[in-house]
Amino acid sequence: MSKKDISHLGQKLDFLIEGKNKYGFEIFISYVLSMENVDYVEKFLEFMNDKKVPVNFIIKYPIHDELLTERDINRYTKAIDTILYKMEEGYNVISTKYYLKFAKRHIREKNLWKCYAGSAFFVVDIDGKVGICDRLELERMNYLDITIDKLNGKNFYLVAQKGRQIQEYPDCSKRCLISCAFETSYFVEHPLRFVQKFIMDILKNTKLFRPVQSSIL
Numbered sequence: 001m002s003k004k005d006i007s008h009l010g011q012k013l014d015f016l017i018e019g020k021n022k023y024g025f026e027i028f029i030s031y032v033l034s035m036e037n038v039d040y041v042e043k044f045l046e047f048m049n050d051k052k053v054p055v056n057f058i059i060k061y062p063i064h065d066e067l068l069t070e071r072d073i074n075r076y077t078k079a080i081d082t083i084l085y086k087m088e089e090g091y092n093v094i095s096t097k098y099y100l101k102f103a104k105r106h107i108r109e110k111n112l113w114k115c116y117a118g119s120a121f122f123v124v125d126i127d128g129k130v131g132i133c134d135r136l137e138l139e140r141m142n143y144l145d146i147t148i149d150k151l152n153g154k155n156f157y158l159v160a161q162k163g164r165q166i167q168e169y170p171d172c173s174k175r176c177l178i179s180c181a182f183e184t185s186y187f188v189e190h191p192l193r194f195v196q197k198f199i200m201d202i203l204k205n206t207k208l209f210r211p212v213q214s215s216i217l
């Protein structure tokens with residue numbers, strides 16, 4: 001993250017912090033950790049720590065295996081270690097240690113986890129188009145055209161898209177660990193463990209009790 005990026009972000013953040021102090025809402029920043037910014041985590045965390053703004057990490061790596069080299073895996077691992085270390089030091093990070101540690105193993109071992117995209121959740125683009133997942137190259141549908149079959153409660157578009165996802169990207173969860181998909185799917189399978197591993201961890205680690213507004217990088 002260059003000095004220019006930080007000063008650019010700093011100006012926007014100062015407006016938000018001013019609003020927060022004036023109107024009493026909470027803010028946090030989501031940092032989508034990708035190939036482009038994976039080496040700037042420490043600098044970013046220090047900057048946010050100075051501003052006293054909590055950070056949430058979403059770990060995103062290329063969905064196609066050939067784009068991820070051993071060197072890149074090491075870069076991600078180093079970044080995640082830095083986040084965990086800073087959490088121990090008391091930096092205000094919203095992400096759970098469970099998610100971060102799972103990500104560290106997942107990026108190397110590529111374990112399959114069951115993703116409930118299309119059944120437990122779906123995505124809506126800014127233009128209103130709906131799809132099961134924003135990482136896969138599947139068609140989107142206009143939300144106005146979505147119908148739910150009254151007899152069995154199914155949306156056939158999403159069911160069809162899920163079928164295509166399974167056919168074309170049968171093991172996409174080996175190469176994806178987007179936190180919202182991972183955590184929602186974990187909740188579906190293990191609701192009690194979810195409270196223990198995620199909710200309790202967030203309450204323990206972050207000074208932010210209940211975020212009501214977020215800003216995404």
Ligand code: SF4
Nearest residue numbers: 115133172173176181
């Ligand atoms: S694992 Fe990732 S890429 Fe695959 S459907 Fe779920 S969110 Fe999409």
